[in-house]
Amino acid sequence: MWTMFVNGIVALLGHLAAGLDGSYGLAVIALALAVRLALLPMTLHAAEQGWLRQRRLATLKPQLERLREHHAKNPAAHAAAMQSLYREHGITSGLGSGLLTALVQAPMSAGIYAAIRQGMTSMGSFLWIPKLARPDLWLALSVAMLGMAAMLLNPMLPEQARTLLHWLPVAISFFMVWHVAAGLGLYWLGSGSVTVLQNLLLRQRVRRLPA
Template identity: 35%
Template sequence: MDKFLDGLMSALASLFEGNMGWAILLLALTVRLALLPLTLHLSRKMLVNQRKIRDLQPQVDAIRERLKHDPQAMFAAVSKLYRQNGAHVIDRSSILGAFVQLPVFGLLYKTVSNASAAGGSFLWMRNLASFDAVLTAVVLVLTGIAAYYLPSGSNAPSTVMVAVQIAITAIFLWKMSAGLGLYWVASSGVSIVQNVVLRREQKRVPRSSVSDR
């Protein structure tokens, strides 16, 4: 797989007279878009599960209050309530799907890192192997936008979550090569599209109906 990505990177670079900047952007976009149907599917499942858990919360609170002196019975009752309504505290399918994608992203990251080491200029960047503050700022803005549109069970964007996402990204990007920064640009751009689609879908979905048993 890594040899395939290296070959594809070289082929893309040859289309732009050896410019690795465009090759990195195109390869990162191609891989992220290819995985977009899977990530959308997993995200939809996760949101449905979050919605069910949110709507069941009043019943869960009532069970906890009623059985607060019997933790074992309380756990059994809450578990039964979740099973009856198809809710899961741990969404195994989403976790498995995320792990399936990790090797792909790891190989893509390695390929981009190797291509960046060759250096070369791109747009305003003099050397793709060096850190670029302007590109980092662009990535942080895109990360903030993606985090803002990230859907959740509450249907409301969290300012704290946006700030945390930006801070974590800034730590990872500190002194990172511009080539890898371009990878983050492509990835964040696709994440924005994904989150906007999910948030629009979320607004059209009525509150899920749960059992009152």
């Protein structure tokens, strides 16, 4: 089943490349954009729910602090009191929509990665990249810049929370793309551009919500 899925994506990439003047680079980016845009309503909804949960938790911070002090010597009672407060204010665990999104994205991304790796020998060049089967420094920098833009546009990350720890995913994405084939890096590039779009849309949505 998995082999058939991957082979189907390989065939799809071939058809896309044939329709894009033989460019596998454009085919990979087009596939990344198509997949992420198809999932955008789901991922945007999950992100909005996460932002709402974060805002509700922020309003409950004084009450949560009082509960922590009141039940300092009884962790079980503290946990029960927190859950009761969450239920009272309609705050869920936040795993539902996020988990569903991950379950949909994970096999799709894994299949596309496998398909790109399988077809890399026939991918050739793209723009400044001489061989899509080899890593490319400038592509890695481009992916990292997109990740930085997505992080800065994310309304769930307040200014005061933008510590070195939050920059770590940007650095990790740079080193990962720098050490994998450029064909895979192009998928990250296309996917990252939709993440930037998602965070822009999320910022617009949260601005319209009542304070």
